[in-house]
Amino acid sequence: MMKTEKPTPPARRASIGAKRNPASQAAILAAARAVLAEEGYAGFSIDAVSRRAGAGKPTIYRWWKNRADLLMEVYSAEKAIITAVPTDDLGRDLTNHTRALWGFWSGTPSGRTFRALLAEAQSDPEALAVLREKFLPERLRDVRGLFNAAAARGDIPTEEVEARLALYLGFNWFYVLTDQLEAGQASIPAAMRLIAASTR
Amino acid sequence: MMKTEKPTPPARRASIGAKRNPASQAAILAAARAVLAEEGYAGFSIDAVSRRAGAGKPTIYRWWKNRADLLMEVYSAEKAIITAVPTDDLGRDLTNHTRALWGFWSGTPSGRTFRALLAEAQSDPEALAVLREKFLPERLRDVRGLFNAAAARGDIPTEEVEARLALYLGFNWFYVLTDQLEAGQASIPAAMRLIAASTR
DNA sequence: TCAATAACGGAACGGTCCGTTTCGTTATGA
DNA sequence: TCATAACGAAACGGACCGTTCCGTTATTGA
Numbered sequence: 001m002m003k004t005e006k007p008t009p010p011a012r013r014a015s016i017g018a019k020r021n022p023a024s025q026a027a028i029l030a031a032a033r034a035v036l037a038e039e040g041y042a043g044f045s046i047d048a049v050s051r052r053a054g055a056g057k058p059t060i061y062r063w064w065k066n067r068a069d070l071l072m073e074v075y076s077a078e079k080a081i082i083t084a085v086p087t088d089d090l091g092r093d094l095t096n097h098t099r100a101l102w103g104f105w106s107g108t109p110s111g112r113t114f115r116a117l118l119a120e121a122q123s124d125p126e127a128l129a130v131l132r133e134k135f136l137p138e139r140l141r142d143v144r145g146l147f148n149a150a151a152a153r154g155d156i157p158t159e160e161v162e163a164r165l166a167l168y169l170g171f172n173w174f175y176v177l178t179d180q181l182e183a184g185q186a187s188i189p190a191a192m193r194l195i196a197a198s199t200r
Numbered sequence: 201m202m203k204t205e206k207p208t209p210p211a212r213r214a215s216i217g218a219k220r221n222p223a224s225q226a227a228i229l230a231a232a233r234a235v236l237a238e239e240g241y242a243g244f245s246i247d248a249v250s251r252r253a254g255a256g257k258p259t260i261y262r263w264w265k266n267r268a269d270l271l272m273e274v275y276s277a278e279k280a281i282i283t284a285v286p287t288d289d290l291g292r293d294l295t296n297h298t299r300a301l302w303g304f305w306s307g308t309p310s311g312r313t314f315r316a317l318l319a320e321a322q323s324d325p326e327a328l329a330v331l332r333e334k335f336l337p338e339r340l341r342d343v344r345g346l347f348n349a350a351a352a353r354g355d356i357p358t359e360e361v362e363a364r365l366a367l368y369l370g371f372n373w374f375y376v377l378t379d380q381l382e383a384g385q386a387s388i389p390a391a392m393r394l395i396a397a398s399t400r
Numbered sequence: 401t402c403a404a405t406a407a408c409g410g411a412a413c414g415g416t417c418c419g420t421t422t423c424g425t426t427a428t429g430a
Numbered sequence: 431t432c433a434t435a436a437c438g439a440a441a442c443g444g445a446c447c448g449t450t451c452c453g454t455t456a457t458t459g460a
Contacts, residue, residue: 021408040322056408058448066448119318121377162387163387166374170367171366171370214425215425215436220436256440257419258436262436
């Protein structure tokens with residue numbers, strides 16, 4: 001396998017006593033982010049992050065259970081300023097939100113992080129459960145709010161919120177997982193219009 | 201890591217001369233299928249397949265470039281008898297096709313194989329390219345036919361076929377990747393109706 | 401004040417897996 | 431007949447996993 005090592009100054013940190021060193025936490029998250037940005041999921045290993053951060057592996061395992069755990073925090077640490085305030089047009093809201101999300105995925109390491117997270121969940125049932133029951137619900141709160149608001153207005157049936165949410169999610173997953181965010185942009189408006197269509 | 205070894209009779213085969221031994225090919229594919237069925241992507245390694253098949257690793261690498269290559273053949277070897285002949289109702293066609301696909305994914309190791317394939321593509325750009333440009337187009341031929349037929353009838357705009365196909369694909373991916381095929385069945389009809397909706 | 405506590409980075413551990421090479425064996429096909 | 435090539439086995443160097451032990455550092459609380 002490849003071995004693209006960065007001669008970056010390790011910049012290690014010592015213990016600051018019987019408590020967690022925030023500098024180490026930050027260095028590890030930053031290193032994970034950098035590895036993902038530069039090497040993608042293929043290069044993402046605890047060893048690589050450890051080397052890059054100038055941190056010991058035990059320090060990583062002390063605070064994160066496994067790779068999925070670390071990936072989730074890396075993703076969450078990137079606080080996307082994607083606010084989703086419902087107007088009176090669900091289709092427009094969804095289009096705007098999708099464009100913001102794709103911009104976030106493309107313009108930061110977050111797209112790669114998300115892809116890594118989803119891949120990791122395929123080989124770790126426990127990670128998949130956390131993804132399904134904690135990570136996704138949190139990340140979906142705003143979008144779900146858009147659908148709920150539309151349902152409250154009577155624009156869409158309440159009992160179809162789940163199906164439409166799945167359509168929305170899947171649409172985004174398909175393009176990010178196939179690394180086609182660029183080419184897929186043209187499909188956004190039509191897709192969002194269909195997801196938001198009122199069932200008269 | 202785990203070590204759940206099967207004491208199954210190795211049942212190895214010798215060379216049959218200066219040509220490929222079909223029995224070895226079959227044994228390797230069957231072993232890969234079995235490993236995926238029993239251990240999922242987590243247990244899928246060339247070593248494990250080699251042991252299980254009673255085959256040498258060089259024999260595997262002689263005929264398959266990498267894991268993704270083997271995964272694709274495992275998936276393709278499972279010839280799903282999912283015919284998609286368009287009627288005059290795209291929504292109904294899609295619902296039927298989706299149910300057949302999910303049954304196929306649930307009732308065979310193919311769901312796990314597909315998940316493994318998608319995960320593998322996240323760490324191997326070359327595998328992703330093959331998936332995108334060869335594997336998916338082949339697998340999507342029939343479904344694309346459904347959309348094209350609907351477009352030919354004037355039920356949906358031709359220029360929206362790509363967007364609707366992406367919605368369809370993503371919907372399936374979301375449920376299979378989150379291992380929620382069972383719970384997601386209720387969402388199928390509504391989702392397919394939206395994807396098939398005519399834009400009057 | 402001063403020991404118990406705990407985090408830190410490091411090195412090293414046994415183990416798995418990768419992809420390749422080397423080997424002796426087998427049988428084809430020209 | 432004999433070059434060719436596939437076969438399984440074994441072993442390779444290297445990467446990575448998750449853990450253990452180490453000496454060091456500084457906090458915490460008795």
